[in-house]
Amino acid sequence: MSQTVTPELRRWIIEQASAGFSPESVLKAMLDAGWQQPVAEQALERTLLEHLGSVTPQQLAQAAPEVREAVNAALGVSAQMPHIDLSGSPRRIDAGDRWVDVITHLNHPRVVVLGNLLSPEECDAIIESAKPRMARSLTVQTTTGGEEMNPDRTSNGMFFARGQTPEVSAVEARIARLVGWPVENGEGVQVLHYRPGAEYKPHYDYFDPAEPGTPTILKRGGQRVATLVMYLNEPTRGGGTTFPDVGLEVAPVRGHAVFFSYDRPHPSTRTLHGGAPVLEGEKWVATKWLREREFA
Numbered sequence: 001m002s003q004t005v006t007p008e009l010r011r012w013i014i015e016q017a018s019a020g021f022s023p024e025s026v027l028k029a030m031l032d033a034g035w036q037q038p039v040a041e042q043a044l045e046r047t048l049l050e051h052l053g054s055v056t057p058q059q060l061a062q063a064a065p066e067v068r069e070a071v072n073a074a075l076g077v078s079a080q081m082p083h084i085d086l087s088g089s090p091r092r093i094d095a096g097d098r099w100v101d102v103i104t105h106l107n108h109p110r111v112v113v114l115g116n117l118l119s120p121e122e123c124d125a126i127i128e129s130a131k132p133r134m135a136r137s138l139t140v141q142t143t144t145g146g147e148e149m150n151p152d153r154t155s156n157g158m159f160f161a162r163g164q165t166p167e168v169s170a171v172e173a174r175i176a177r178l179v180g181w182p183v184e185n186g187e188g189v190q191v192l193h194y195r196p197g198a199e200y201k202p203h204y205d206y207f208d209p210a211e212p213g214t215p216t217i218l219k220r221g222g223q224r225v226a227t228l229v230m231y232l233n234e235p236t237r238g239g240g241t242t243f244p245d246v247g248l249e250v251a252p253v254r255g256h257a258v259f260f261s262y263d264r265p266h267p268s269t270r271t272l273h274g275g276a277p278v279l280e281g282e283k284w285v286a287t288k289w290l291r292e293r294e295f296a
């Protein structure tokens with residue numbers, strides 16, 4: 001007699017895994033219920049893998065450790081993440097050489113808006129040292145692994161090497177302390193300049209695993225797992241950082257920053273975001289991307 005896997009069975013498997021039962025105990029229950037071992041094993045594996053895309057980080061956090069491990073391994077997901085400790089709901093956080101204000105935070109997507117991350121002097125110094133090296137922004141092209149001009153990004157930009165100027169170096173150390181992530185895992189700071197009308201259409205910062213160029217990119221430091229966009233000045237109107245999945249817009253205020261993290265390269269992180277068009281004035285930001293491992 002051949003057995004077929006019904007939608008009810010798949011739902012039941014997901015419920016069991018989400019409730020914290022280990023795959024072994026789910027499998028045993030299926031065998032006890034009369035399922036043939038190969039069918040049961042395949043149904044279990046397929047169902048859990050296919051379900052991954054719709055699992056929220058909160059659900060996964062509640063799953064049995066074996067499920068979490070299997071899921072993480074299957075997706076190349078990072079167990080450890082850059083993270084801002086907001087336990088005890090602090091108003092301000094000690095970032096080593098500076099107290100940083102906590103303005104707003106959201107759990108899914110994981111977003112933290114910070115105030116006073118940079119002093120006005122640091123903002124100006126970073127803009128001034130970036131200016132001579134600005135060119136039309138390139139984005140890493142996952143189709144090829146190279147860098148290309150992207151029509152969705154109408155800003156101008158440049159990259160600093162890590163530690164290239166004293167201000168960049170101080171800010172990098174501050175960020176590392178703030179999010180508990182090594183300086184070595186960070187890409188160099190990128191500076192972007194938007195004139196009126198310029199924008200950065202909604203996108204994900206992680207590298208799309210489905211694109212052929214991604215494996216090459218990942219050889220250097222693995223996936224991006226978090227982004228910090230730092231506002232170096234204030235456009236008069238427009239230029240906020242938007243998160244369309246949740247209708248959030250972060251105001252570009254000088255010295256403020258928006259931190260967001262994504263523990264898997266997947267839209268379920270809800271980290272789709274963009275730079276809204278600048279309507280009046282101009283906008284300068286510095287972006288710090290954090291990788292899983294050392295970015296050498």
Ligand SMILES: O=C(O)CCC(=O)C(=O)O
Nearest residue numbers: 229240241274275285287
């Ligand atoms: O300019 C912004 O607000 C967003 C910048 C951004 O998304 C990026 O640099 O990846």
Ligand SMILES: [Fe+2]
Nearest residue numbers: 203204205273
């Ligand atoms: Fe981005």
